[in-house]
Amino acid sequence: MNTDKLQFTVPPKAKMASFILMAIGLISIIAMFMMDTNEDPEYNHNRAWSNIFSSAFFFMGISLAAAFFLGLQYAAEAGWATTIKRVMEAVTMYLPWGLSFLMLFFIVSQLHLNHFYVWMDPTVAEHDPIVASKMGYFGAFWWIRTVLYMIAWIWFTFKLRKNSIDADKLDIDVNNSYHWKNVKLGAWFMVVFGVTSSTSAWDWLLSIDIHWFSTLYGWYAFSGMWISAMVTITMLIVWLKKLGYLDFVTESTVHDMGKWMFAISFLWTYLYFSQFMLIWYSDIPEEVIYFQTRWESYKALMWTVLFVNFAFPMVMLMSRDSKRNFFFLIFVGTIILVGHFLDVIMMVMPGTVGHHWTGLSWMEFGTFFFFLGLFIYVVLNALTKAPLRVKNHPYINESLHHSI
Amino acid sequence: MHAESEIRDPLILGSKNYRQITDDIIAPIEGKAAKGWYVLLTICALTFLWGIGCLAYTIGVGIGAWGSNNAADWAWDITNFVWWIGIGHAGTLISAVLLLFRQKWRMAINRSAEAMTIFAVLCAAIFVTLHTGRPWLDYMLFPLPNQFGSLWPNFNSPLLWDVFAVSTYATVSIVFWYIGLIPDFAMIRDRVIKPWQKKFYGLLSFGWGGSARHWSRFEEVSLVLAGLSTPLVFSVHSIVSFDFATSVVPGWHTTIFPPYFVSGAVFSGFAMVLTLMLVVRKIYKLEAYLTIKHIEYMNIVIIVTGSIVGVAYLTELFIAWYSGVEWEQYAFLNRATGPLAWSYWAMMTCNVISPQLFWFKKIRTSIVATFLLSIVVNIGMWFERFVIIVPTLLRTFLPSTWNTYTPSFIDIGIFIGTIGMFGTFFLLFSRYFPVIAQAELKTILKQSGEAQKKESANHSHAHSHAH
Numbered sequence: 045m046n047t048d049k050l051q052f053t054v055p056p057k058a059k060m061a062s063f064i065l066m067a068i069g070l071i072s073i074i075a076m077f078m079m080d081t082n083e084d085p086e087y088n089h090n091r092a093w094s095n096i097f098s099s100a101f102f103f104m105g106i107s108l109a110a111a112f113f114l115g116l117q118y119a120a121e122a123g124w125a126t127t128i129k130r131v132m133e134a135v136t137m138y139l140p141w142g143l144s145f146l147m148l149f150f151i152v153s154q155l156h157l158n159h160f161y162v163w164m165d166p167t168v169a170e171h172d173p174i175v176a177s178k179m180g181y182f183g184a185f186w187w188i189r190t191v192l193y194m195i196a197w198i199w200f201t202f203k204l205r206k207n208s209i210d211a212d213k214l215d216i217d218v219n220n221s222y223h224w225k226n227v228k229l230g231a232w233f234m235v236v237f238g239v240t241s242s243t244s245a246w247d248w249l250l251s252i253d254i255h256w257f258s259t260l261y262g263w264y265a266f267s268g269m270w271i272s273a274m275v276t277i278t279m280l281i282v283w284l285k286k287l288g289y290l291d292f293v294t295e296s297t298v299h300d301m302g303k304w305m306f307a308i309s310f311l312w313t314y315l316y317f318s319q320f321m322l323i324w325y326s327d328i329p330e331e332v333i334y335f336q337t338r339w340e341s342y343k344a345l346m347w348t349v350l351f352v353n354f355a356f357p358m359v360m361l362m363s364r365d366s367k368r369n370f371f372f373l374i375f376v377g378t379i380i381l382v383g384h385f386l387d388v389i390m391m392v393m394p395g396t397v398g399h400h401w402t403g404l405s406w407m408e409f410g411t412f413f414f415f416l417g418l419f420i421y422v423v424l425n426a427l428t429k430a431p432l433r434v435k436n437h438p439y440i441n442e443s444l445h446h447s448i
Numbered sequence: 449m450h451a452e453s454e455i456r457d458p459l460i461l462g463s464k465n466y467r468q469i470t471d472d473i474i475a476p477i478e479g480k481a482a483k484g485w486y487v488l489l490t491i492c493a494l495t496f497l498w499g500i501g502c503l504a505y506t507i508g509v510g511i512g513a514w515g516s517n518n519a520a521d522w523a524w525d526i527t528n529f530v531w532w533i534g535i536g537h538a539g540t541l542i543s544a545v546l547l548l549f550r551q552k553w554r555m556a557i558n559r560s561a562e563a564m565t566i567f568a569v570l571c572a573a574i575f576v577t578l579h580t581g582r583p584w585l586d587y588m589l590f591p592l593p594n595q596f597g598s599l600w601p602n603f604n605s606p607l608l609w610d611v612f613a614v615s616t617y618a619t620v621s622i623v624f625w626y627i628g629l630i631p632d633f634a635m636i637r638d639r640v641i642k643p644w645q646k647k648f649y650g651l652l653s654f655g656w657g658g659s660a661r662h663w664s665r666f667e668e669v670s671l672v673l674a675g676l677s678t679p680l681v682f683s684v685h686s687i688v689s690f691d692f693a694t695s696v697v698p699g700w701h702t703t704i705f706p707p708y709f710v711s712g713a714v715f716s717g718f719a720m721v722l723t724l725m726l727v728v729r730k731i732y733k734l735e736a737y738l739t740i741k742h743i744e745y746m747n748i749v750i751i752v753t754g755s756i757v758g759v760a761y762l763t764e765l766f767i768a769w770y771s772g773v774e775w776e777q778y779a780f781l782n783r784a785t786g787p788l789a790w791s792y793w794a795m796m797t798c799n800v801i802s803p804q805l806f807w808f809k810k811i812r813t814s815i816v817a818t819f820l821l822s823i824v825v826n827i828g829m830w831f832e833r834f835v836i837i838v839p840t841l842l843r844t845f846l847p848s849t850w851n852t853y854t855p856s857f858i859d860i861g862i863f864i865g866t867i868g869m870f871g872t873f874f875l876l877f878s879r880y881f882p883v884i885a886q887a888e889l890k891t892i893l894k895q896s897g898e899a900q901k902k903e904s905a906n907h908s909h910a911h912s913h914a915h
Contacts, residue, residue: 123453124550174772181770220455238759246770257771259704259763314682318706325694326701330773438455445451448550 069414104142105269110135118230123439137426217436252395302367309357352383463899492871499865519851525579532572538717539565544677571866606690631887699779708760715753716829722822747812754803798828
C-alpha cells in the first residue's frame with residue numbers, strides 16, 4: 045500500500061477555491077444587507093438575517109449529523125465503514141465553527157438587531173396571548189438549553205475524535221481499549237442526541253413560526269441534516285479517491301454510502317409527507333396556516349424541494365451501477381445537497397420573510413457560498429491532521445475486505 | 449471473502465459442523481414431540497375454541513355483545529387489531545431490514561419471526577373484519593364495480609388504505625417466508641423416510657435441487673423481496689396511524705403518529721419474538737443457535753425502539769402544552785389523570801421505564817429477566833393502543849356525550865381466543881416446519897461458529913508470530 049498517500053495535504057486549488065467562495069460570499073453578504081430593504085419599517089433586513097441563519101444552520105447540521113452517524117457506527121458495532129472513519133471525523137470538526145456562527149446569530153438576535161425570533165421581543169407577548177402562554181419555555185430557559193446543547197455536542201464530538209487519534213499513537217492497542225471507550229461514548233451520544241435533536245429543532249426552527257406546532261417537526265428537521273451529512277461524506281470520499289487517496293476504501297464501501305443516500309432520501313420524504321399529508325387532510329386552521337403560506341408565496345420552491353429531494357434521488361440512485369459510478373454520485377449528490385439547503389430555506393423564510401418573498405436570488409446562494417467556502421476550508425484542514433486510515437481498530441480488516 | 453473481526457462474539461456455539469446443524473434443527477420434526485408441547489397445544493387450542501365461541505356469538509347477535517358504546521365506538525376491537533398488526537412488524541423488520549443491513553444474527557430468528565408475522569396478521573384480520581358489525585358485507589371494502597352495489601368505497605378514507613396496506617403486507621410476508629422455507633423443505637424431504645412425508649415435503653420444496661443456479665436465484669429473490677418489504681415495514685403501521693391521525697380528534701390528530709407507530713410496532717414485535725423464542729429455545733434445546741448474544745441484540749433493539757416511543761410520548765405531551773390548544777391539552781390531561789388514568793400509567797411504566805432496565809448488561813443478558821420484561825412490553829403496548837382509543841373517545845368535544853367503558857366477557861373472550869389461535873398456529877409451525885433457517889445459518893458457520901472462529905484466530909496469530 046502506498047503509505048505516503050495516508051497523509052492528506054490540501055491541494056492548492058482546493059484551498060484557493062475555498063477562499064474564492066468565502067470572498068464571493070462575504071461580498072454577497074455585505075451587498076445583501078445594503079439591498080435587502082422594504083417599505084415595511086418592521087422588516088429590518090429580515091431576509092438577509094434569515095439567509096445568514098439558514099446557511100449557518102445547514103452546514104452546522106451537516107457536521108452534527110456526521111457526528112451522529114459516527115457515533116451510530118460505534119454503538120451498532122458496524123464494521124464496514126471503518127476505512128472512512130477519518131473522513132466522517134473531519135466533517136464533524138466543522139461543528140464548533142457552525143455552532144459559533146449560530147451562537148453569534150442568537151446573541152445578535154437577543155440584542156434586537158433583527159426580528160428573527162418574534163418571541164425575543166418582550167412587547168410581543170403583551171398583546172399576543174399565545175406567545176405569552178409559551179414565554180416560560182423561552183427567555184432564560186431557552187438560552188440555558190441552547191448553551192447546553194452546544195457544550196454537549198462539542199464535547200461528544202471532540203471526545204470521539206480524540207479517542208480515535210489516541211488509538212493511532214499506540215503501537216498496538218491490545219484490548220481495543222479506545223474502541224470500547226468510543227462504543228460507550230457513541231451509545232451515550234445517541235441518547236443525548238435523541239432528545240436534543242428534537243428539542244433543538246423546536247427551539248431554533250419551530251419557534252420561528254411561533255404560533256404553529258407539529259409533533260413530527262424535530263424528526264423531520266433531523267432527517268434533513270442526516271441526508272445532507274451522508275451526501276457530503278460520500279462526495280468527499282469520491283473526491284479523495286479521484287485525487288489518489290483512500291485507495292484502501294473499496295468500491296463496496298462507496299456503494300454502501302450510495303445506499304445510505306438513497307435510503308435517507310426516502311426517510312426524509314416519508315417524514316415530510318407524513319407531516320404535510322396529516323395537516324392537509326385534517327385542515328385545522330391553526331396548523332394548515334403553515335403550508336398555506338408556503339403554498340401561496342413559495343409554490344415553485346415547495347415543488348422543487350419535493351422533486352429534488354425525493355423523485356430525483358429515487359430515480360437516479362435506484363440502480364446498483366449508479367451507486368458505484370463516481371461521476372453520478374457527485375452529480376446527484378450536488379443536486380440533493382442544494383435541495384436540502386432549499387429545504388432549510390423553506391423552513392425559515394416563510395416564517396420570517398413571509399409574503400415579502402420575491403423568489404430565490406443571488407442573496408441565498410451568495411450567503412451559501414460563504415459558509416460552503418468556510419466548511420470546505422475547515423474540513424479539508426481537519427483531514428490533514430490525522431492519517432486517512434485508522435490504525436488500531438478491531439474492525440479495520442472487515443472494512444478493508446468489504447465486498448458486496 | 450468477507451473478513452470477520454475477532455472481537456465479534458460467535459453466533460453458533462460449540463464446534464458444530466453442517467451435519468450437526470441439520471440434525472439439531474430437524475430434531476423436532478423427526479422426533480416425538482415433548483410432553484410440554486402437548487400441554488401447551490392443548491391449552492392454546494382450548495383457548496382458541498373459547499374464542500371461536502365468543503366470535504360465533506358476536507356474529508349471531510351483533511356487536512352489541514361487546515362493551516363498545518356510543519362514545520367508545522372503537523374499543524377492544526381496534527386496540528387488538530393494532531396490537532396484533534404491530535406484533536407482526538418485527539418479522540418483516542428482521543427478514544427485510546436486517547437482511548439489507550447484513551446482520552448475521554437475524555438468521556437464528558428470522559424464520560420464526562416471519563411465521564409469527566403471518567399468524568399475527570391473521571389475528572388482526574379477525575378484529576378488523578368483525579368490527580364492521582356485519583362481516584358478511586365486508587367485501588364492500590374492496591373496490592368493486594358499481595353494478596355490484598350502489599356504493600364505491602371512499603378512496604379518501606385511510607380505512608380503505610388500510611385494506612390495501614394490510615393485504616399487501618400479508619401477501620408479501622407469506623411469499624417472503626415461503627421462499628426462505630424452500631431449501632429447508634428440500635432438506636427435510638431428503639431426510640424423511642415415510643413415503644407420505646417425502647411426498648408432502650417434496651411438494652412443498654418445489655423441486656429444489658440446491659444447485660449454484662438455484663442458490664443464485666434464491667439470493668436474488670430474497671434481496672428483491674427485502675427491497676419490497678422495507679417500505680412495507682413503514683407503510684403498514686403508518687397507514688394504521690393515519691386511521692387516527694387524519695381525524696380532528698384531539699389526542700389522535702398529531703403528526704408524529706406515523707413514525708412513532710412504526711417504532712412502537714417494532715418494539716412490541718421484538719418483545720413477542722423474545723417471548724416465543726425463549727420458549728422455543730428451551731423446548732427444542734436450541735441454545736447453541738439462539739445464544740445470549742442474540743438475546744442481547746434483541747434487547748438492544750427493544751431499548752432503542754422503546755426509547756423512540758418514549759421520546760414520542762414526551763413530544764406529544766410537550767407539544768400539547770406548547771400548542772396552547774385547550775382541547776389538545778385536555779386530551780392528555782384526561783389520559784393521565786382521568787377515570788382511566790391507571791391504563792395510561794401502566795403504558796408509561798411498561799413501555800418507557802421498564803425497557804430502560806436493559807441498559808444494565810446483567811439484565812439484558814439474563815434469560816429470566818428478558819422473558820419477564822418481554823411480557824411487560826407486550827402488555828404495555830396493548831395499553832398504549834387502549835389509551836389512544838378508549839379514554840380519548842370517551843371524552844370528546846361535547847361533555848353531554850361523555851361516557852364510561854367496561855369490556856364485556858365476549859370482548860375478553862375473543863381477545864384471549866386470538867392469543868390461543870396464535871399459540872396453536874405457532875406450536876404447529878414449530879413442530880412441522882424448521883424453526884431456524886438452517887440453510888441460511890450454514891452460510892455463516894465458517895465465519896461465526898465458535899470453534900471456527902477460534903481456529904482462524906489461532907491461525908492468524910501463528911501467522912503474525914512468524915513475521
